[in-house]
Amino acid sequence: xxxxxxxxxxxxxxxxxxxxxxxxxxxxxxxxxxxxxxxxxxxxxxxxxxxxxxxxxxxxxxxxxxxxxxxxxxxxxxxxxxxxxxxxxxxxxxxxxxxxxxxxxxxxxxxxxxxxxxxxxxxxxxxxxxxxxxxxxxxxxxxxxxxxxxxxxxxxxxxxxxxxxxxxxxxxxxxxxxxxxxxxxxxxxxxxxxxxxxxxxxxxxxxxxxxxxxxxxxxxxxxxxxxxxxxxxxxxxxxxxxxxxxxxxxxxxxxxxxxxxxxxxxxxxxxxxxxxxxxxxxxxxxxxxxxxxxxxxxxxxxxxxxxxxxxxxxxxxxxxxxxxxxxxxxxxxxxxxxxxxxxxxxxxxxxxxxxxxxxxxxxxxxxxxxxxxxxxxxxxxxxxxxxxxxxxxxxxxxxxxxxxxxxxxxxxx
Amino acid sequence: xxxxxxxxxxxxxxxxxxxxxxxxxxxxxxxxxxxxxxxxxxxxxxxxxxxxxxxxxxxxxxxxxxxxxxxxxxxxxxxxxxxxxxxxxxxxxxxxxxxxxxxxxxxxxxxxxxxxxxxxxxxxxxxxxxxxxxxxxxxxxxxxxxxxxxxxxxxxxxxxxxxxxxxxxxxxxxxxxxxxxxxxxxxxxxxxxxxxxxxxxxxxxxxxxxxxxxxxxxxxxxxxxxxxxxxxxxxxxxxxxxxxxxxxxxxxxxxxxxxxxxxxxxxxxxxxxxxxxxxxxxxxxxxxxxxxxxxxxxx
Numbered sequence: 001x002x003x004x005x006x007x008x009x010x011x012x013x014x015x016x017x018x019x020x021x022x023x024x025x026x027x028x029x030x031x032x033x034x035x036x037x038x039x040x041x042x043x044x045x046x047x048x049x050x051x052x053x054x055x056x057x058x059x060x061x062x063x064x065x066x067x068x069x070x071x072x073x074x075x076x077x078x079x080x081x082x083x084x085x086x087x088x089x090x091x092x093x094x095x096x097x098x099x100x101x102x103x104x105x106x107x108x109x110x111x112x113x114x115x116x117x118x119x120x121x122x123x124x125x126x127x128x129x130x131x132x133x134x135x136x137x138x139x140x141x142x143x144x145x146x147x148x149x150x151x152x153x154x155x156x157x158x159x160x161x162x163x164x165x166x167x168x169x170x171x172x173x174x175x176x177x178x179x180x181x182x183x184x185x186x187x188x189x190x191x192x193x194x195x196x197x198x199x200x201x202x203x204x205x206x207x208x209x210x211x212x213x214x215x216x217x218x219x220x221x222x223x224x225x226x227x228x229x230x231x232x233x234x235x236x237x238x239x240x241x242x243x244x245x246x247x248x249x250x251x252x253x254x255x256x257x258x259x260x261x262x263x264x265x266x267x268x269x270x271x272x273x274x275x276x277x278x279x280x281x282x283x284x285x286x287x288x289x290x291x292x293x294x295x296x297x298x299x300x301x302x303x304x305x306x307x308x309x310x311x312x313x314x315x316x317x318x319x320x321x322x323x324x325x326x327x328x329x330x331x332x333x334x335x336x337x338x339x340x341x342x343x344x345x346x347x348x349x350x351x352x353x354x355x356x357x358x359x360x361x362x363x364x365x366x367x368x369x370x371x372x373x374x375x376x377x378x379x380x381x382x383x384x385x386x387x388x389x390x391x392x393x394x395x396x397x398x399x400x401x402x403x404x405x406x407x408x409x410x411x412x413x
Numbered sequence: 414x415x416x417x418x419x420x421x422x423x424x425x426x427x428x429x430x431x432x433x434x435x436x437x438x439x440x441x442x443x444x445x446x447x448x449x450x451x452x453x454x455x456x457x458x459x460x461x462x463x464x465x466x467x468x469x470x471x472x473x474x475x476x477x478x479x480x481x482x483x484x485x486x487x488x489x490x491x492x493x494x495x496x497x498x499x500x501x502x503x504x505x506x507x508x509x510x511x512x513x514x515x516x517x518x519x520x521x522x523x524x525x526x527x528x529x530x531x532x533x534x535x536x537x538x539x540x541x542x543x544x545x546x547x548x549x550x551x552x553x554x555x556x557x558x559x560x561x562x563x564x565x566x567x568x569x570x571x572x573x574x575x576x577x578x579x580x581x582x583x584x585x586x587x588x589x590x591x592x593x594x595x596x597x598x599x600x601x602x603x604x605x606x607x608x609x610x611x612x613x614x615x616x617x618x619x620x621x622x623x624x625x626x627x628x629x630x631x632x633x634x635x636x637x638x639x640x641x642x643x644x645x646x647x648x649x650x651x652x653x654x655x656x657x658x659x660x661x662x663x664x665x666x667x668x669x670x671x672x673x674x675x676x677x678x679x680x681x682x683x684x685x686x687x688x689x690x691x692x693x694x695x696x697x698x699x700x701x702x703x704x705x706x707x708x709x710x711x712x
Contacts, residue, residue: 200562206654208669261569261653275545277561403669411655412473 035327036132040139043328048080050329055094056115058087062291066351075336081329086111091120098129098321109323112330117316118156119396121164124319131320133162134331140338141165146359150392152315157231157395164317165334166357168346171306171313171386172214175273175281175289175379179301186308188222192247195254201279203256203263203272206411207403211266214284214312216244216406217394222309223247227391230398241402245409252410262411274298284312286386287353290377294349303379310391315357340367349377355386441686448680464676468684476656484573484658485642488580493634495581496588499523500626501618503589504596508604508614520593526586535650538579542567568651575651576658584637591633595626628700635696639689659685 035043058064064085072083088094094114101109116124124130135141145166147153152166176184185191195202205212221227223243252259256278263269266283273281274297283289283304292298318337320330336342340363343356353376360368360383376382450461468474503520526534541547549564558564568575599622607617648658657665659681666678 208665257566257569260571261655264649264652264654272543272545275543277543277545400669407655 035331036134036137040137043137043331044079046328047326047332049082050326051082051084052112052326052329052333053084053086053110054113054115054333055086055088055111056113057089057091058085059089062352066346070345070351071337071342074341075333079332079336081332083333091116095120095123095129098124098323099127101323102127102129107323108325109321110325111321112324112326113333114319114321115167115316116164116319117314118393119399121155121160121317121319122158122396124321125158125161125163129322130163131322131324131327134320134327135160135162135165138165138331138335138338140335144338144340144358144362146362149359151313151390152357154392155315155317156393160317164319165338166315167318167337168343168352168357169313169315169355170284171286171355171390172218172282172284172311173286173289173304173306173381173386174311175283175298175302175304177273177276177279177299177301178303179299180279184303184305186305188219188247188307188309192251195251198279199254200256200258202251202254203259203269203278204282205266205269206262206264207406209263209265211269211282211284212262213399213403215282216248216402217399218307218312219247220244220394220402221312221391222307226309227394230394231392232395239398239401241405241409244402245405248406248410249413252413270297284314285354287347287349287377287380289379290349291353293379294377298379304381306381306386306389308389310389312393313386313390314393340364340370344370344374347371347374347376349375349380353377353380355383441683444679444686445683448676448683450676464673464680465684468677468680473656473662474681477659477662480573480656481642481659484576484580484648485638487573488577488584488641489634489638491577491581492584492637493588493630495585496633497592497626497630499585499589500592500596501622503593504599504622505614505618507597508601523586523589526583527590529583531583531644532646532650534579534583535647538575538582539568539650542575542578543569569653571653573652576648579647579651580637580641584641587637588630588633591629592626595629596622599625631696631700635693638692642689643685 035046054067056063056067064087067083067085072085075081075083091114094111098109098111114124135147141147145152147162151169153160155164174184181194185194191202204215207213207216220241221230223246224240255262256272263272266281269278269281270292272278274292286304289298289302289304293300293302318334320327320334324330338357340358343358344367346352346354347356360371363371448464450459450463503523506519529537539546543549544561544564544566546564546568549558549561552558552564553561567578603621604617607621612620643660645660645664649661649664652658652661663678663681663685666674666681670678
């Protein structure tokens with residue numbers, strides 16, 4: 001008898017709790033809808049004292065220190081928002097986590113801000129893992145970002161629809177040693193000739209390494225007649241990559257180790273470069289060479305170059321997941337990350353050394369002056385030169401075809 | 414009370430058994446299911462042997478398999494011999510010594526590679542042996558070679574010497590660790606008795622010491638083979654782009670492929686586990702036979 005009573009009690013309590021839960025959910029949904037429409041003051045008030053979990057790739061010490069030592073204390077002081085950086089090894093893990101949470105309808109997620117672009121953004125957007133179109137709510141986006149610029153509006157061919165906010169820009173550059181190469185090549189074709197004249201002094205990381213994969217995309221543009229044809233997604237059958245494979249196979253015998261093997265990662269290629277075994281390396285990060293010089297890893301005479309036909313560039317973004325618990329705090333934090341102060345600090349090679357996502361023409365005169373005074377490091381090309389030789393990325397689905405094709409047509413031969 | 418006491422030992426091992434069942438067998442089961450195209454995450458998946466069929470038809474797979482076999486075999490052979498030789502040298506030293514302290518210092522030295530993780534060992538050998546590595550530079554400074562490119566290609570080479578050397582360096586001490594304690598149980602007086610009957614050191618080692626360590630040696634050889642056959646880090650760092658060793662091949666399929674390749678990747682792992690399992694059974698049977706006939710020696 002006692003047991004039955006107890007069971008009844010439990011049942012009643014759980015129904016009550018469930019009822020409350022529903023009401024609370026309703027309330028929470030109302031708030032999050034409001035946040036996309038309300039004014040900035042309300043958001044600031046709501047955000048105060050929130051702790052925001054920022055999930056970002058933790059593989060580079062410079063990036064981590066920039067967030068922990070520069071951003072977090074200033075954000076706390078100015079807005080009362082605490083920024084908690086959560087290091088992850090692969091953004092895809094977060095996407096998987098959100099996907100699982102979506103499938104079990106988990107409302108109070110632990111991810112408030114996610115660092116994202118390309119394939120992962122498309123995946124998140126298609127599966128409804130992102131919160132909503134919050135970009136235009138942020139004052140700094142409205143004031144400083146050119147949201148209609150093609151390289152900001154389209155993330156690897158995918159329309160952002162304000163669901164993510166541009167945080168920074170990266171561009172592919174080649175890295176070389178001025179002491180060994182006086183005239184760096186200006187095109188993929190010239191690079192091929194240079195390789196022939198200097199056998200064993202060049203190689204690239206084996207795709208699917210990120211940078212190696214970017215190198216073959218770079219070669220694809222020039223060998224098949226420009227990037228324009230790839231802006232729209234196509235079917236695999238329609239594509240003709242043969243000139244690319246021909247080029248890569250032609251340079252192969254004169255690559256490092258006769259093309260018998262390729263470095264499995266960019267780290268290995270960098271090692272070969274700093275040991276002097278090869279004379280060039282590459283990076284999808286224009287400021288990396290300067291900071292490697294500063295650290296004493298690369299020789300002092302290291303410089304970077306881009307190609308006449310332009311090098312690949314992409315924008316990376318910040319977004320808020322559908323079940324973020326501290327949406328207001330996330331908006332305030334992202335807004336601060338897009339302030340001129342935070343963006344200039346990020347450009348400084350002491351911190352990070354990468355391009356800003358703000359439009360220089362929208363900055364105040366004072367800020368623009370400060371921008372000119374920034375010392376980007378001796379190996380980094382000036383921002384206007386990088387901007388001049390810049391081509392957009394390819395839609396995400398090409399990347400896999402190219403990587404598989406490379407393995408079949410180049411690695412196996 | 415009585416019943417409680419009886420049930421006790423079983424109760425105590427329950428957490429361990431539970432852990433084994435869920436994570437070990439559960440993991441294997443999950444792998445088998447996914448390799449057959451069945452998944453709890455995808456409702457539309459169908460039961461199929463397609464992944465195995467595709468692997469069987471792929472040249473990449475057979476190339477990888479034979480290369481993996483070759484490298485695992487050579488690494489195991491070299492480390493088994495070297496490990497055994499080290500153990501015997503230590504043993505001979507301890508036999509000849511007046512002091513029975515058994516040279517702990519020397520023994521310690523051979524144990525150092527054990528504390529270095531495989532990933533670090535792989536990187537260490539890379540820095541040591543690459544053409545712009547330490548050995549090459551030292552040879553250059555000493556004038557043995559005129560250019561660093563004359564240094565032989567020992568890592569990321571098509572034969573796999575880099576992988577084999579690293580494994581040998583890492584696993585030989587492990588073999589010694591398994592074999593030497595068994596040798597230590599051989600009393601010094603046995604050797605004296607053997608000498609009294611006109612035996613010499615070589616005969617003594619061959620007829621007395623070797624049969625005693627054989628079971629321990631065989632099982633450690635098996636462990637080394639199973640490991641070198643399926644470990645990822647060293648072949649990833651020191652291998653070549655093509656052909657890849659099976660663990661690397663499987664990793665690439667899993668990380669960079671789509672859903673279909675994921676089945677193939679798991680099928681590869683199941684094949685790896687299956688081969689290792691078969692070898693395990695063989696080595697178990699072998700050592701059991703040796704054990705039953707040789708064990709009597711101890712009593």
